[in-house]
Amino acid sequence: MTAPIEPIGYDPSAVESRWRQRWAERGTHRTDLARGKDPFYALMMFPYPSAEGLHVGNLFAFTGCDIYARFQRLQGHTVFEPLGYDAFGIHSENFALKVGKHPMQLIPSNIANFRRQLDRAGLMVDWAQSVDTTDPAYYKWTQWVFLQLYKQGLAYKKAAAVNWCPSCKTVLANEQVEGGHCERCGTLVEQRFLEQWFFKISEYSPRLLKNLETLDWSETTKQAQRNWIGRSEGARLRFRVLDPLTDAGSAAVSVTTELKMDTAEVEVFTTRPDTIFGATYLVLAPEHPLIDTITTPTQQSAVDAYRARASKQDLVTRKTSKEKTGEFTGAYAANPATGELIPIWIADYVLMEYGTGAIMAVPGHDERDFEFATAFDLPIVRVVAGEGQTARTPFDGAAYVGDGVMVNSEEFDGMPVAEAKKVITEWLESKRAGKSVTNYRLHDWCISRQRYWGPPIPIIYCDSCGTVPVPESQLPVVLPNIPDFKPDDSGISPLARHEEWYRVPCPSCGKKARRETDVSDTFLDSAWYFLRYPSVGRDDVAFDAATTKKWLPVTTYIGGNEHAVLHLLYSRFITMVLHDMKLLDFEEPFTKFRAHGLIIREGAKMSKSKGNVVNPDEYIDAWGADSFRTYLMFLGPFEEGGDFRDSGISGVKRFLDRLWASVRDCTSEGTPDPEVMRKLHATIKKVGEDIPALSYNTAIAAMMEYMNTLRKGERAAHRAEVEPLVPMVAPFAPHITEELWEMLGHTTSVMDAAWPTFDASMLVSDTIELVVQVGGKTRGKLVVPKTITQDEAFAAAKAEPSIGKFITGEPKKVILVPGRLLNVVV
RNA sequence: GCGAGCGUGGCGGAAUUGGUAGACGCGCAGGACUUAGGAUCCUGUGCCGAAAGGCGUGUGGGUUCGAGUCCCACCGUUCGCACCA
Secondary structure, three states, rough: OOOOOOOOOOHHHHHHHHHHHHHHHOOOOOOOOOOOOEEEEEEEEOOOOOOOOOOOHHHHHHHHHHHHHHHHHOOOEEEEOOOOOOOOOOOHHHHHHOHHHHHHHHHHHHHHHHHHHHOOOOOOOOOHHHHHHOOOOHHHHHHHHHHHHHHHEEEEEEEEEEEOOOOOOEEEEHHHHOOOOEEOOOOOOOEEEEEEEEEEEHHHHHHHHHHHHHHHHHHHHHHHHHHHEEEOOOOOOOEEEOOHHHHOOOOOOOOOOOOOOOOEEEEEEEHHHHHHHOOOEEEOOOOOOOHHHHOHHHHHHHHHHHHHHHHHOOHHHHHOOOOOOEEEEEEEOOOOOOEEEEEEEOOOOHHHOOOOOOOEHHHHHHHHHHHHHHHHHHOOOOOOOOOOOOOOOOOOOOOOOOOOEOOHHHHHHEEEEHHHHHHHHHHHHHOOOEEEEEOOOOOOOEEEOOOOOOOOOOEEEEEEOOOEEEOOOHHHOOOOOOOOOOOOOOOOOHHHHHHHHHEEEEOOOOOEEEEOOOOOHHHHHHHHHHHHHHHHOOOOOOOOOHHHHHHOOEEEEEHHHHHHHHHHHHHHHHHHHHOOOOOOOOOOOEEEEEOOEEEEEEEEOOOOOOOOOOOHHHHHHHOHHHHHHHHHHHHHHHHEEEHHHOOOOHHHHHHHHHHHHHHHOOOOOOOOHHHHHHHHHHHHHHHHHOOOOHHHHHHHHHHHHHHHHHHHOOOOEEEEHHHOOHHHHHHOHHHHHHHHHHHHOOOOOOHHOOOOOOOOOHHHEEEEEEEEEEEEEEEEEEEEEOOHHHHHHHHHHHHOOHHHOOOOOOOOOEEEOOOOOOEEEE
């Protein structure tokens, strides 16, 4: 980096340390939660306190939020701006494993380091209301949240697949699987079924989707949630399985009469019920429970082998590999539309967790089915004809997925696809072969982690009473400090190795029982933390009713779009559940959400391997926090991020130096310059509009522009010209502006000053600069009265030689845009 | 593959409803003050051209008196999601 040889202008380190101290002494950043008027809850996503310390990305986000919050305070709101630490989870645990330290040792020192760095950044954070998710006083209530869901029947246990490393004998998160191999030992990862706790978030799909319409959120974030929830309309259709022993191969069998009532049925979900006449086979997911019943003896061993292979494959590669594999079960089902027998296959391109885990394959009109049918030589029938196609148009190596009319579909031939969807579904419904349904992609939230570094799930298993929730009075279930927190070859959860911990009496019958040894997902810690901040200190409740009513929902939430889906969706879900329990009077936690951009450097993402990581400490040492903050906001639109360059920061420092000098040298004698005052009012207006729109870069540019006007030709500013600028700069550069505010004779914090108001009458002028175009090309400009008419403007343009010379002959047309422009068409 | 966004000087980036393209900053050039300047201040700075003038917002079309902005096609790039039936 290019550090300055010596700081010029004002000395940031002296000013900044002085004000940090005064803020602490005076409690400038404390929020009067009980009595504050006009509450404004400005929330930023809390960080994971890594050992590397604060990242510029964190600081960029926090500064952006802080500016917004400070602006709201200057507007007269009582602002609450809390910050805490999201310190549980696999990141901390993996790092602890790597450096061979215990997370219980590591996290407090990481937090202390973060706090030191955050303090230097000049954030208006009320540290008295902080949270640390690893503090038992916090996770007591995380466990309480779990119990509320359990009470509502929204927490349940079921077996689900996890990535399993047979060599490390441990569960791996998806990000620990690299190309199907364990990132630690390189062994091929398998999947394994474990009993895990789930939250029924899928029940809330329609509400989570519908409420999005009412939220003031970044459109990209809303769209990401919509995609994730994945609503699709279609139908569930039932296919009767024929008894393979009696009917296999006899394609002429009439399906309607000869079937017994107890015959198995395959239910599929499809968004294209219209193509039922083209369904030439069925496919079940390898995990489908019906496979055992329907597979014929001759196919049994092949099917078993395929299922074994599918289960060996790890979850990541299975989902990304596009190659079609499968196996025939030997069984057939009847197509309810055609009555024909179609074979039932199994293949891993069908996912058990979506829809019904089974599909009807329409190879003519679905690319995946087409690939599969081609690979296994299954029949492909056209049932939709597009423009210029007929029932007999051959497929040119690909499925036809476009629009068109039905063909080869008996009485539905000629019907447009959209209409056929409806009509054919109704027809199938009347035949009791299906019904129209809305399906959601969103599946239940697995909150179990077979790990150490998280809050223990507050459940006890008793041989007599079964699953017993830990009574709320016994919370927290404290995570024990065990030295062997590593997942090792002994089995599943590290806590499961500690009998002295998991052996407890049953809370209901007192007999010997056993604790749940899994911990909960980090996303649960962060799904409710915003409820806790205002109620920190209350040991008796998770959140105080009156305080919550006053301060929530969160007024504005600012954070990274990497959490657009999971964190934000989980927070919404938990809030809805608590709302339904009448514990909250709102069901959406974040009224307004804005996603900030990403800071890159020299066009590339910052990463240790590229060696382009910016250490905020260095820059704050060299330039001061005020310059650093302002520079971060100046380098691009906040919502898009920007390119960090060492060279750019000097311009911002110069701006603050010039502000300093202007205040120091300002005079109260004489009168302010009217032109400067006009510019001042225009600047007040512009900055006051830009900040709430998060257009920080243009707000700073406007203030710089004003500074140029103010000091043009080395003039000394009048006090009235420069004083209003101080609170305007304050959100960006809080330390220096406190100092300047004091220099101007004020005894209270600049944050308790009012945002300057602008006088709209100052902005209007009697004359305007009229741009004159001839034939659409700009040829000059004229200073004219605002009320000029078209004829007058034309005459004036013609009279001006530098413009008039382009007006040759009679104009075809003259256009006046009042107050702006005159275009003469020749 | 699907979805969303973005392509503007040497660089980061500005541009109401279509109405002076390049604000602001960096860099660069010239000057002032200086023993000195990598500090500070002032002036200039899209490209070509001596000038007049011409050309310019990824490419090619279109609408319009007028397009960075609107429409169509394409190219490049970034970020999500990814066999979701």
